[in-house]
Amino acid sequence: MSRIFDCSTSANREAGIAAASSAVADGRLVVLPTDTLYGLGCDAFNNQAVANLLATKRRGPDMPVPVLVGSWDTARGLVHNFDHRLQTLIEAFWPGALSIVVPQAPSLPWNLGDTRGTVLLRMPLHPVAIELLRATGPMAVSSANLTGHTPPTTAVAAKQQLGDAVSVYLNGGESPVGEASTIIDVSGSKPRVLREGAVTAARIAEVLGSEVELKQK
DSSP: OOEEEETTSHHHHHHHHHHHHHHHHTTOOEEEOOSSSOEEEEETTOHHHHHHHHHHHTOOTTSOOOEEOSSHHHHHTTBSOOOHHHHHHHHHHSSSSEEEEEEBOTTOSOOOSSOTTEEEEEOOSOHHHHHHHHHHOSEEEEESSOTTSOOOSSHHHHHHHHGGGSSEEEEOOSOSSOSOOEEEEOSSSSOEEEEOOSSOHHHHHHHHTSOOEEOOO
16 A cells, blocks of 8 residues: 655655655655656665566666666766766756766666666755655656656656555655756767757757757657
């Protein structure tokens, strides 16, 4: 049986974070608010939980699960090389609606799908998400919808799709951005925007001081 916690009051928020943290530690799934959309998450290092997340979404490993972090320092421990481009993007856009593909640190004990040695990282701009992530550590988080269905901007809409497959729902109000994050890949020699969302490619190019490639649709 799943529970929904209204995080609009400090007492309920504290109880919700505690319940969600416990669920994540136990390998169960939780739904959390972010600035862009609601996310379905679990412990990034619990491979069975990640497999359950993919199965719940009805999604295969060919679409790897992103990882959300609660601080810049956490990201440093997950990447192979914290280079100038990554630092520049993080300083400009985190916390916020930019997801960054980078080579992952070697020998991390996780299986997020067919990542080919990379990881997709983001630090969301939402106080409830940040509080949970700082309690749990890195979480594997995908949009809280069934594959092919509309990604939700509220906890209620997420529960309508995912039901009791999720142990804890954190209701942090409607997602303020309401659209997916932009994804930029800096694992290669030239930055490449894989999905243009809440942050424009033009803005990224301005920050990096160089052109960025756009993935062909």
